[in-house]
Every structure is written in C-alpha cells, then in structure tokens.
Amino acid sequence: MFSRPRNGETTRHLFVGNCGPAVGLGEQNCLSFLPEAGHPQVIIPNAQASHIFVTFDDVATAEKALKVLKQLPSVATFGRSLVVHYAALKGPDPKPAYGAYIRAEDCGVPGLSLIEDFVDPTEEEEILREVGAGDWELLARRRVRHFGYKFEYEARNVDVSKPIEPMPALVQSLMQRMRAMPGMPALDQLTVNDYPLGVGLSPHIDTHSAFQGAICSLSLAGPTVIEFRRDGVHRALRLPARSLLIMADEARLAWQHYIPHRKSDIVNSIIIPRGHRISLTFRQVWGQPCRCRFPECCDSQQGQLPPTRRALLQGVTFTSQGSVGDVPAPTSIDHSSKPASDCQGTFQQQCAFVQGSSPTQRGPGSASSSSIAQSSDAESLASQQQPLQPRDDSSAAPVGTHASVRQSSDAESLASQQHLSQPGDDSSAAPVSTSGSSPLHGAHQCEPGSPRSLPAGAGCSHRSHQELEGTFVTSMYDAIAPHFSATRFAVWPRVKSFIESLPAGTIVADVGCGNGKYFGVRHDIMVLGSDCSIGLAKVAARRLDPPHASQAARVSLRADVALADGFRLPMRDAACDAVLCIAVLHHISNVPRRLAMLRQLLRVMRPGGRAYVSVWATLQEDPAKTLAKWEPMQASPDPTPTQTSTESAQVVEIPDPPDWAKPSPSEACSAGTHAPQPEDLDVTAAQLQGVRFDEKKQTLVFRRYYHLFEEAELADLVGQVEGAQVEDCFYDKSNWCVVMRKALSEP
C-alpha cells in the first residue's frame, strides 16, 4: 500500500518505525504523541506490526509532523525513538471514507443488528458446498444464484407468480433459526452473492414492493465492510465471516447499503485484508404496494429512488457452470473484438484532446493541482459527481409518452439516424408522439442552431457541432444512462425552491430531464420532461410507471416524457408556464446553438413565464476534486471567443465495466458462456468513439463534451435573446444559474 518515495519526494504520508502494536504502541498511544494539525489518520498494516503509517491532510502538515516526531522519544512513546520518513502511496488511497464500527448498535442506523458467529466453520463449509454447486448468473463483476424466487436485476423486483428452485436442505434449517427470531418475516427467497476479491456492491435500497420485513445477510468465507447512507450521513459496519447482518425497519427501508469496491478495509486503524466473500441474503417476497412511512424511499409511493446502474441494460446476463471459488474473471476483455482501444487513438489524434491534465493546463477553476486520483469505486464516483449534474442536449426524435415505458423502435432508429447521419443539419423537424391531451402536442417551430461545416484543419473529425454533440454528449449518455442515472438522484435545493415557488397547476417543461429526478418534487404541477438521449428518456419514463406502484402514487405523479432535443421541443408556443434547463446548455458547442436553445425555451413559455437555467462553471468550488477529471480540448470546431480554454471533456469512469466486458475466449469456452458483444447493447461503433478501456483500472472511460461557463457568460447570453430578461443570476455549487423571464409583451 505504501512504499518509500523515489527521489526524496515529500508526501502527506509518513512511515513511523519502532512503533505499532508489536511494541505496545497502538492507535490510541500514537494519537497521543502525533500533532493534531492535519487530522492524522493512523494506519496499522496488521495486528503484529512494528511500524505504522500516518496520513495527513496535506504535505505541509506531514512535514511539520515529521520534524516533531523526529524529536521524540518522550514518555508517550515509552522512551522509544521513532524512525520517521515519508511514504508514497501505491494504488488507491486506503483511507476509508468512514471508520467502520464493530457493533451494529454503535452505528446509529436504527433497525440494524449483527450476530457474530451465527454459523460455525463446519456449517460454513457445508453451506458453501451446498450453494456453490449449480448454475450461476454472471453480473458485471460478481456472480449470483437465487433460490425460492429469482431476483430480476433489471426490474429490481421478483415475479411472485414464478417460484424457482427451493432452498437447499442445510439452508432450510438455517432459515428455521432465523425465522424463530422475534419480528422476522417468513423468509422465502435467497440470493447468493459471490464477490471476488476487491469487488463490492453499488448503493441501493432493496425494492420495498419486492420484499417485506427484515432482510438478513449471512457473510461467509471472507470479511467485508458494509456502508449505509441516508441524507448525507454515512456509517460503516464490519461484517466478519460467519456473521449474520439483520436490516430491519429504518435500516432496511430508508438507508442505502453498499460495499465499496476495494481489497482491504481499515477497522480500528488496522488494515483488514478482504478475501473472496460469499453472502447469503434472505428475504420474504412481497409483490404488493408498500405503505411504509418512508415514502421518499419507496417505489410504491413515488419516492425519488436512484435507479440501479443495471436497470435498462439489455440482454447482458449470461450463465456458467461452476462452483464457489471458481469465479471466471468477468472484467477481462478481449480487445480483438472491440474497437475501444482503437477509438482512443482516433480520439486523441483527430480531436486533439490532451490526454490527462497537467498543472499548466486549464481546467475548472484553473487550479494547479492535478493530483487527485480517479475514483475507482461506485460510491466515491457517485459522491464526487452528485453536485454536478450534466444533462443532455442536441439531436431529436420522439419517444412514446405518458406514464409508461414505451419504447418505440421507430423513435429509436430515428434518433440514431438523426444524430449519427445528419451532420450540420439541425433544422429537420422531429415528429411528435404524444398522449392526446398532453401539451406535448401540436405545432412547434424549429430553431436551427448554427449548422455549418468545420473549417478545414480544425483538427477534429467532426463535421459539425451537431455531430460533435451527438458523439460526445448524446451517445455518451445513451451508453452510460443506467450508471449515470444511478449517480444522479439528489434534488438540488435551489432547483427545488424554484419548483416550489411555482403556483399549483403550473405546466413545467423540463428540458434535458435526464432521469426525471425533478418529476416528483410537486404533485400539483405537470412536468413535461424531454431528453435527447433515449437511454435517459427511458429511465425517466420508467419512473412514471414503476412496478408495484400503488394506484394513488401513479395518479399523483403528473409527468410525461418525450425524446426530443432542446432545439426542437415538441410543444406549442407558450404551452408552458415555466422551464427547467438544468446542466444542458454546457453541452452545446457554440454560441449560436446556445442562443438557439435559449430561444426555444422562451418559445414554449408563456409571456411572464420563468426558466431556471444552470450550467457548469469554470470556477469550481473544489477545483482539486474535479480537475483530474477534465481534459482541455485544444481544437474544437469553429472556436468562438468565449471558448478559449474552456472547452473540456470530462472523463467519466464506469467503475463496474458494463457487461460487454467479457471473459477471455478460453474462459468463455471452458465456462460455456455466451459472451455479450457490443451489439447486444444499444451501443454503436460511433458511440464507442469517446470510450476507451483503461487496462490498469479495468474500467471503461467515457468522455463527454462540456463548455464551461465564465462568470456572467450565461447572463450575457440570455441578455442577447430578444424577449428574455435576466431575473436572477447566481452561483450555486460550481454552477452558474440564471432565472430567465419571458417579457410580458412579445417584442
């Protein structure tokens, strides 16, 4: 985890020798002689170690601490002199986000309990043998088996009318012991999760309508740390092998649980290596609307639920024969059949992006640090990205609308034709698919952007701005929609306040609605969502009709979704009272097109109506956090004065490679698997243009196009739109926001 730095480099980590549990200096002793500045975190390699590592917030405090520690011995070190030098981190930062608790009662998550040694080592071995033999379903990084009822990952639900293979005998007797516990439901469903070393689980709440009552999880083979989060509060709990975790009541219904992807955990400052872990999760299937007291987390009551990253990925599971311990490597990849690695070259050569950031390149906030490592687990990726909510823009086509998941194949092919084969032509009208009475209906006027071919020698293969946006925005969102959606569920307070300020009965156009997370903020207004990414439009449409939603919840959510871009909104002039356009405009690649989109927002709004428009700012609240994710674009099509050094691509890593990451041919043959091909998904070769596979991290890396806005740039832009007034302009969490009002008298 740490090594000696080369060339006398100074770091924020210190090696402290002649210290540690072996010499009677445990964590608490160490904290008594370590200086407080810089929040030192003690890391003990193992329980017998005679050295420790201490991590400080920054190099400066580590340097001061080094001087202090070198002056010891003192009483606190029992008279020992310490050997102190800088340490360099190898691989990902081991610092756990949250120190893990040992006892569930200490966690502060109501309804959580942990029973250690629920089974003994002999039972453990027998259970592993029993559940190990048979067919496994391979997910992106782990494999699963189900008994009693099958859990469908795409729907996040079970089909209660279709019982499957019953529980194995030994498991049944185990279940008797669980059922005898007070308040335990009649457990009848088992999911066995087989996690290879380093693999975790994305944050989720088990679907309320799918399962009722407490959920039990038995950890076998290896330990792990499970984390819980709710409303910004995080808690972590160590799960030793053979322990039974019980999530009941609030812990089960209102806290998300997840297991960070990593190879070791730090518990009481000691590094605990993980191993291969197999968990048995026991639940009682339900299949009815849930009426719990946590409607915001409840699929039956229209909670703002984050969809899982697997939701909507199509045709991606495959089965293999095998036994526990014999896990194929689902993250390996056969490059011969994938264009991803070629794409990287194409991308770099033709688009002249600079690979990686250097301190002299300008990124958000022009900060000089480029030292933040890319996140490699779903949790930290999600939390880093939550305040930044890109939506979408660009090409258009209709999607079925009105409270159901309608996947029009015409619409899909039209969409792909439009954004892939009409470079420079922004003005073609998009047909409208509506649900009769919806205002997503009727005449609409198309506002072309500024179609034009790129000047020769622009250094980019994209023939138009539309094509660039199609490739590096729309297609990107299509490809990553489920993952993206799973990381975008926080409702921004300022946007919420704007929505709350609207009178009841307001019709709001949510242009670039993404996963539709603002649909449920109010139940007395109508939201007409639209997005040009079919992947995101589908996720949003699914929100309108979740499985097992109660009738009341269905009726109370007044929203609709269309597949449409912001240049050709399928509404009549002045059909809406208000507009949301959150994190969309920064994906538009030149000024005329940004103006065209603003005019379109104004067109669909009634005089006096207000639009909330937000874009990413060059000025980032925490530049160090985001800089590493940006790659300045040196040549962009048709540069305009405002584009100087603010054109960027954001690197978006998908920590769980989507399931086209396939076993190598030998593994595929021996396991008898069907390896999914890129064509199994809605991903075209063009979509893969902005994607590369990072060998080292074993992740797919996507790039999205952004134009980052300078202060006042958005307000100036709005000021150029006839009939628009800037009512408010403010900075909010790394975004510039404008409330744009449509003048009462049309110019």
Ligand SMILES: O=C(O)CCC(=O)C(=O)O
């Ligand atoms: O592995 C575990 O302990 C948790 C599994 C889980 O949360 C699930 O399958 O829903």
Ligand SMILES: [Fe+2]
């Ligand atoms: Fe779960």
